[in-house]
Amino acid sequence: xxxxxxxxxxxxxxxxxxxxxxxxxxxxxxxxxxxxxxxxxxxxxxxxxxxxxxxxxxxxxxxxxxxxxxxxxxxxxxxxxxxxxxxxxxxxxxxxxxxxxxxxxxxxxxxxxxxxxxxxxxxxxxxxxxxxxxxxxxxxxxxxxxxxxxxxxxxxxxxxxxxxxxxxxxxxxxxxxxxxxxxxxxxxxxxxxxxxxxxxxxxxxxxxxxxxxxxxxxxxxxxxxxxxxxxxxxxxxxxxxxxxxxxxxxxxxxxxxxxxxxxxxxxxxxxxxxxxxxxxx
Ligand code: SF4
Numbered sequence: 001x002x003x004x005x006x007x008x009x010x011x012x013x014x015x016x017x018x019x020x021x022x023x024x025x026x027x028x029x030x031x032x033x034x035x036x037x038x039x040x041x042x043x044x045x046x047x048x049x050x051x052x053x054x055x056x057x058x059x060x061x062x063x064x065x066x067x068x069x070x071x072x073x074x075x076x077x078x079x080x081x082x083x084x085x086x087x088x089x090x091x092x093x094x095x096x097x098x099x100x101x102x103x104x105x106x107x108x109x110x111x112x113x114x115x116x117x118x119x120x121x122x123x124x125x126x127x128x129x130x131x132x133x134x135x136x137x138x139x140x141x142x143x144x145x146x147x148x149x150x151x152x153x154x155x156x157x158x159x160x161x162x163x164x165x166x167x168x169x170x171x172x173x174x175x176x177x178x179x180x181x182x183x184x185x186x187x188x189x190x191x192x193x194x195x196x197x198x199x200x201x202x203x204x205x206x207x208x209x210x211x212x213x214x215x216x217x218x219x220x221x222x223x224x225x226x227x228x229x230x231x232x233x234x235x236x237x238x239x240x241x242x243x244x245x246x247x248x249x250x251x252x253x254x255x256x257x258x259x260x261x262x263x264x265x266x267x268x269x270x271x272x273x274x275x276x277x278x279x280x281x
Contacts, residue, residue: 014121016047018033018051020052021062021128022061022063024165028156031073031164033126034074053082057186058184058186059180059186059203061175065170086185089108103138111138114140115142118144125145130152130157130158131152131157178198178202179249186209186210187206187210187227193228197246200236210227213227
């Protein structure tokens with residue numbers, strides 16, 4: 001296995017920064033870069049800066065998990081906040097909610113604070129894409145920021161990530177216990193209807209907060225701003241629709257477990273859609 005290039009590019013004085021999201025992949029990557037993965041100790045960097053771009057709309061479990069990760073790493077995680085929060089940008093964008101096609105949230109609340117923090121110096125940014133993922137990710141394109149993918153370099157896939165988290169004692173983020181797949185904002189539009197319903201059951205107040213951001217103006221077809229492309233969140237409160245979604249979500253989870261077991265026993269790779277690479281979406 002090739003060790004990471006300690007002097008990335010031509011600049012030996014580059015800063016090395018790693019954004020954690022509070023999710024499993026970036027946490028496993030942080031443990032790898034802290035030299036906590038047996039057999040992969042050559043990845044260790046003592047000069048790594050650990051960052052977290054805090055949108056202040058995160059799940060409580062994310063903060064709790066980051067505090068435990070910080071203890072495991074033995075290094076401080078610096079929290080970066082955008083100068084202006086979600087509500088400010090929501091107004092600037094005329095009430096238009098972010099979506100996979102228009103991710104102003106990632107740009108304004110994650111990328112901009114990160115770019116402002118690192119400034120114009122040469123920087124190596126470490127991103128948590130796994131070896132079994134084929135997506136590119138939403139990353140900074142500033143010329144002074146070079147990107148590395150340590151999990152890919154080390155050949156670490158989904159199964160490897162789980163192993164790292166178990167071996168370290170950190171385990172999986174606790175929001176996964178109630179059905180949320182990824183870290184990120186409570187109202188992230190990447191959630192499935194199943195995850196929205198589980199959010200409603202777990203944090204009804206946060207679900208209601210998300211509902212208040214939606215705009216359904218019957219007189220203006222251009223003013224239909226909803227988190228889900230299939231309709232407003234109130235639809236999910238219909239008991240029939242809710243039960244259908246919960247049932248289909250449980251079936252899909254059983255299929256995923258079956259697939260994971262097949263991959264564990266056969267060594268096949270898996271791929272999953274995850275959220276911004278700064279918020280793992
Ligand atoms: S977690 Fe979702 S809503 Fe939050 S910044 Fe990332 S993509 Fe946007």
